[in-house]
Amino acid sequence: MADLKLTVDHSTDAERGAVDAVLTADDHAVVRVTERLVRGGMARRKARRHLLLPGLHALQAEVGWISPGGLNYLCDVLQVPPAEGYGVATFYDMFRTDDPGHTDSVHHVCIDTACHIAGAEQFAQQLEAEGKQVHRGPCLGQCERAPARFVQGRGEPDHVPADTSGQPAAPHRASVRRLLKRVGVVDPTSLASYREHGGYAALARAIDIGPDAMIDEIRAAGLTGRGGAAFPTAIKWRGVADEHGRSKHVIANADESEPGTFKDRVVMENDPFSVIEGLTLAGLTVGAEHGWIYIRGEYPLATRRLRHAIDEARSAGLLGGDVLGSGQAFDIELRRGAGAYICGEETALIESIEGFRGEPRNKPPFPSTHGLFGEPTAVNNPETLLSAMYIAEHGPDTFRLEGTEKSPGTRLFCLSGHVAAPGVYEVAMGTTLGDLIELAGGATGTTRAILMGGAAGTFVGADQLDMPLTHEDTRERGTTLGSGVVTLFDDSVDFMSLVLRIAEFFRGESCGQCVPCRVGVVRQHEVLVELRDSGAALRPERHELVDDIARAMADASICGLGHTAAGAVQSAIRLGLIGGTP
């Protein structure tokens, strides 16, 4: 350990204990050498670097911040340069690198879209009046029960008060029950209950027909990714499967931080074994032995349920050296994010697991050849994995009985805002926007605009209720399905303040790596602040400036965050929601 130069700050017993617990609890961790480290000849020294994020979580939970002494100890143990450890700690919202000066839990209150219009600010003020430590922040993935709160525990576990307060569960309805068939039916803590409800039938058939046939069926079914980019799943899986003779990975992307999205949470909390089975199916199909679930840090219940499910599955031989008698090894590690929307971007997610800052990589090369630790990796959204399970169990023809030719199957939509029954809804693709809203009890007021696809999506007007929810139709109308967000806003909404908050969201969430996005999101926000303060219409030269900024972000940024950071703002201007009549 001689090479690391540490500052003179000493760690406390509590800090050392917290870090040591992460290390000893790590008996399943994959110790791998990253590509960059091989190049640096630093392989052995940094082999455990992927424990940096868990270590930071442990320190934060134990003492309420990452102290210089605590960071020193963690960096020493993991052989991470302290400047880099500090760089990683300061990247995440859930970590503090200054002494908070109190020993209380921190109440995170969401101030984004659905919560914004549901009195989030008043809620935050009320909690402050009760003497609580409040942190106003981005979407917490509980939009169906806005205004949302997450408690980052100190002396108590992290929790979401609404999970335990006996509040009635939000409706999660379906016109077709495929992906949601077990939600609300199965006991989420029992493997036996999961198997009674058809669990592991999909995996058994996938093993039976073999990886090549499985990928062929997924291709025939026309499954595309449900995480936002709608990339064909078969192409991704084929790419990884074709990388022979290398250690490989599959990752469930459960970071779910797009404002308005909460479908993955509902699935993970209510049917966690399905995500385990789906990821196992992906692993066995592409020939990966290592599975990872990267779950956002603000999902304590889903995290607990998944951890429990992983343990149960492992005890039952459904994970481990010989999965379901297939002769193939596969196991799963769970990693918690720490408050960074960008870590949902697949390459940022990979960097984050490796213990680096969540800065997206330039693509190509793609994760299917150079992913986690430089090895072939398939990253998928949980809903994609559940859809693949449906195909494994029922075949591509049955899958195609719902949906359209170009957008086959069903999808989960997250309805929130001014709608009678917010929640997750499963419908066939091609269902119209209006019918989906009717399924959720209809709008509660006179709808002025609907945000499709979240902050990274676009607003559409109430004249779009006839729009079929397919990739082809949304694209044709200049909008997107994205991650299935449908947030309704009635005519009482102050759109200036709503859109300003969306711009602020991107300003807060850009990783800051590339110039167009790092500065572009700030300049875009500043133009809108100026517009609000002026109280007048958008002047032509301001309109030109904000368009110029938008174009450069979309054209020249590294990743999808920058590419979409102006979409909602631009659509709001186009629809006359802000800036005066177009």
Next chain:
Amino acid sequence: MTTDWSSLDPALADTTVSVTIDGASVTVPAGDTILDACTAHGVDTPTICYAENLTPVNACRVCVVEVEGNRTLVPACSRPAEDGMEIQTDSERVRHSRKMVLEFLGTTNDLSEAPAINAMSERYDADITRYATDHARFDQDVKIDDDLYIRDYDKCVLCYKCVDACGEEAQFTFAIAMSGRGFDNRISTEFDVTLPDSACVYCGNCIGVCPTNALQFKTEFDLRRAGEWREDEQTVTRTVCSYCGVGCNLELHVQDNEIVKVTSPADHSVTHGHLCVKGRFGWKYVSAT
């Protein structure tokens, strides 16, 4: 942070690829980047975060070009040229993004000592006057920790060059890293401790790669403050460092018979632009004798 994967692929050896650049056909060795191809073809491509002795991080995006079939623009500095690529280097779309990157930097940073970037801003008609007058900037005090070099992060465009030079690209000291997120990103030691308290070994390799003079010799900083920095009067003498047998090349910048800074040629086979503390700062004895 970004890895040059192409160098790992043995299949790329001994072959060539052909691309068209602004309509003209250009053939380059496989593994070359679009930037290499542009340079070979005589197209002058602006770059800020790129350096020939570092792996591209493609963060500044001033080098972006249009490649037929790509939804977004692509960074010339890091994207390998592929057979059949049709590349536009001066389309309206390319010029627009380059201009905006330069406006974004111009409204954020103090670029008064970055003549190369200012020349790009002129070339692409960057206009920083059209932004709100009270827009956010990198306002930070100059960090003066010692007599060797200073850090003025108002000037820092976050190109990652110093981080990479300090880290696995050259020095393996890892004294500085990116910290914070988004517009609050700053190059920093752990908890922002001073350089003497950090792992810094004063090789000065970070100074050597900085494109904006955010990192500069204390001698230069003092002369500039006193209004006595006269670059046009300086002579640059190339010599071999006398401290050890490695054979590092030094460039001694001399003003009024005093060495005011030491650089190292980036294209030199031994140093690739990098030095150690003795070569970089250990010249006080020269003027003392």
